[in-house]
Amino acid sequence: MPYVEVEPGVQLFYEVRGNPRGKTILFVHGWTMSHDVWEYQVSELAQDYHTVVLDLRGHGDSDKPWGSYSYDVFAKDIRTAVQKLGLGKFTFVGWSLGGAIGTLYAARHASELNGLVSVDGAVPYFVRTSAIPAGPTKDEVNRWIDQESSQRPEFTKQFVDSMFYNSVGAETKLWIWDICMKASWNAAIQSLITLRDTDLVKLLPNVKVPTAVFHGAHDTVVPYEFGQFTAGKISNAKLVPFHRSGHVPFIEEKQKFNQELTRFIEQQPRQRPKSRWFRR
Numbered sequence: 001m002p003y004v005e006v007e008p009g010v011q012l013f014y015e016v017r018g019n020p021r022g023k024t025i026l027f028v029h030g031w032t033m034s035h036d037v038w039e040y041q042v043s044e045l046a047q048d049y050h051t052v053v054l055d056l057r058g059h060g061d062s063d064k065p066w067g068s069y070s071y072d073v074f075a076k077d078i079r080t081a082v083q084k085l086g087l088g089k090f091t092f093v094g095w096s097l098g099g100a101i102g103t104l105y106a107a108r109h110a111s112e113l114n115g116l117v118s119v120d121g122a123v124p125y126f127v128r129t130s131a132i133p134a135g136p137t138k139d140e141v142n143r144w145i146d147q148e149s150s151q152r153p154e155f156t157k158q159f160v161d162s163m164f165y166n167s168v169g170a171e172t173k174l175w176i177w178d179i180c181m182k183a184s185w186n187a188a189i190q191s192l193i194t195l196r197d198t199d200l201v202k203l204l205p206n207v208k209v210p211t212a213v214f215h216g217a218h219d220t221v222v223p224y225e226f227g228q229f230t231a232g233k234i235s236n237a238k239l240v241p242f243h244r245s246g247h248v249p250f251i252e253e254k255q256k257f258n259q260e261l262t263r264f265i266e267q268q269p270r271q272r273p274k275s276r277w278f279r280r
Contacts, residue, residue, distance in 0.1 A: 001061060004054075004084050006077040013061035014054040014081060018046030023114065023265055024087050027053045028078065030096030030120075031191055032156070032183040034060025037095070037176070040254040045262070052090070054081060056098075058187020060179070069190035071198055074101045079109060091265055095119040096222060096247065097191060100126075100200060103230075107206040114268040115210040117261060120222050120247050123230045124201035131201075134223040141196040148188055156180045165218035165246035172251070204233035211237040212264045214257065216245030238264075 003011040015035060025045065027038040035053035042051045055062040056074055067073075078101065082090070091114045094102030099121020106116040128135045136144075147155035160176045211234050215227030224241070231239035240260050242249035250257045 003062075004081045006057070006080040006084075010057055010063045010065050010077075012054050012057060012063070012077060012081055014052060014085070016050070016052050016085075017042055018049050018051040020050055022049040023268065024050040024052065024090035025261075025265065026078075026082070026087070026090045026092055027051065028092065028094040028098035028101060029053075029056065029059065030098050031195065032059065032180040032188050033095070033176075034179050034182060036060070036179050038250070041093075041250060041258060041261070044258050048262075049265070052085070052087060054078070056101075056187075058191070059183045061182075064184035064187055066186060069187055070194050071101055071104045071200075075105045075108070078105065079112075082112070089114050091115045091117065091268065093117040093119065093261065094121060095250070096122055097195065099123055100195070100198070103200055103207060104203060106209050106211070107200075107203040110207075110209050113209045115212070115264065116207065117212045117214060117264060118227075118230065119214045119250065120216055120219050120227070121213070121230065122195055122222050123226060124204055124233070125199045126195040126222065132223075132225050132229050134225045138196055141192060145189055145192050145196075148185070148192065152185065152188075153181070159221075162220055163247040164252060165216060166244060166252045168251070201233070204230065205235070207234045207237075210264075210268060212240055212260070213237055214240045214242065214249060214260065216242045216247055216249045216252070218245065219247045221247040 005011045029037050034055045038053050058064045092102040099118035100123050102116050103123050128137050160173050213227045213231040215224050217224050231237040242253050245252040
């Protein structure tokens with residue numbers, strides 16, 4: 001399996017598929033997930049686009065070190081991977097936790113991006129506040145941390161069930177559950193702490209790249225109000241609602257999702273990928 005080292009002793013799994021002459025899309029998954037969740041996107045879009053998926057540290061097939069799982073660490077890992085793979089400019093598509101990481105990345109490294117797509121992103125924060133009176137309270141997240149520590153398989157099943165608005169097959173939920181259980185317990189808990197405690201609201205005006213906020217209208221994990229707030233704080237951001245989705249519009253409304261993603265990407269300038277895997 002392909003890996004890229006992002007710091008001594010820490011390697012991230014990645015996979016490159018698709019058209020080397022197409023625009024580059026980097027897909028970044030959510031909390032306890034992995035690159036596998038993007039299969040419906042990569043399988044369809046790889047014909048025309050240069051698609052890259054990776055697993056965050058502590059998740060999927062990547063190394064699972066002990067230590068920090070902050071947005072800063074995740075963003076630094078991704079930037080190192082992008083530079084080592086020579087991807088050139090790309091569109092950052094981040095789901096949930098990945099949306100928060102993408103927002104931080106866009107605020108700091110705008111020149112490296114063609115655009116940002118935050119998919120049900122935990123932005124600008126994850127917990128309920130006076131500005132957005134929706135979502136879990138800090139006490140609720142603390143209970144999740146306790147459950148993650150003591151009853152992880154059972155808690156993960158409940159979490160997966162809560163992600164979907166549409167009825168999906170038991171096999172789909174089992175697939176997502178299996179993905180979740182590959183993340184290390186330490187990464188799961190430390191990432192939850194990051195979600196609970198990090199506030200990105202001051203960074204939103206610094207996001208200057210073309211931005212689309214994709215959000216399920218029935219999301220109970222990161223409620224729709226978060227998407228509305230984020231789109232209102234990022235200059236010229238476009239809010240794209242998914243009216244028949246919860247937290248997973250790229251599975252629940254995958255056809256619409258792929259169409260909207262394609263439409264957004266085609267509005268951005270074309271730049272040939274520079275990945276070393278496609279050099280002649």
